[in-house]
C-alpha cells in the first residue's frame with residue numbers, strides 16, 4: 001500500500017498525514033508537490049489540511065488549479081481512493097470532486113477542539129476498519145471555514161445515496177454545518193472529505209487513536225481490490 005500526500009504552498013498537515021499513513025501495517029507514503037504531473041503510482045491520495053495559498057480568494061479555490069490536481073481529478077475519475085482532510089476537503093469541493101461547499105463557521109472564528117463524530121456508515125472504503133460496535137470517533141477539529149453546505153434537495157439525494165459517512169454528535173456541531181455533516185463522499189464513494197483531522201488522532205499520547213481507522217480502512221480497501 002502506497003499513500004501519496006499532496007503538498008501545496010501553505011499546507012501544514014502534510015507530515016502528520018504522512019506519519020499517520022505510515023502507522024498502517026506495511027504502508028508506504030510519499031509526498032507529492034503541487035507542481036507535479038505524476039502521482040508516482042500511489043494506491044491512494046491524501047489531500048491534507050492547512051492554508052493552501054494562504055486561504056486567499058476563497059479557501060481551496062487556488063489549490064484546485066495546481067498541476068497535481070489534474071492528476072488527482074483523473075485518478076478519482078478512474079475510481080482511485082482520495083481522502084481530503086479539512087483544507088483538503090475544501091479543495092476537493094472546489095475541484096468538483098465532492099458535492100457542496102465549506103462556508104465560514106457560523107461563529108466567524110477559528111475553532112479548535114476535540115469532537116465526537118457519529119459513524120453513519122462503517123461499510124465503506126474509508127470506515128470499514130471502525131471496530132464492530134463502535135459508533136463514534138473522537139477526533140480534533142481546527143478551522144475557520146468548516147460549515148458544510150449543499151442545497152436541501154442535494155442533501156436529500158446524498159443521504160439517500162449513503163454519502164454522509166460522519167456527523168458531529170448531537171449538540172456538538174461546532175460550525176453550523178447543515179444536518180451536522182462532518183464528512184461526505186462523492187456519488188461513487190471513492191472520494192471522501194471531512195473537516196476533522198484523523199491524522200491528529202493516531203497516537204495514544206494525544207488521547208485518541210480513532211483517526212487511524214480511516215487510514216487502515218483505505219489500506220484494507222486497496223488490498224481487497
Ligand SMILES: NC(=O)CC[C@H](N)C(=O)O
Pocket residue numbers: 048049050051052055059085086087088142143144145146
Ligand atoms: N486545518 C485546516 O486545514 C484549516 C483549513 C482552512 N484553511 C480553514 O481555516 O478553514
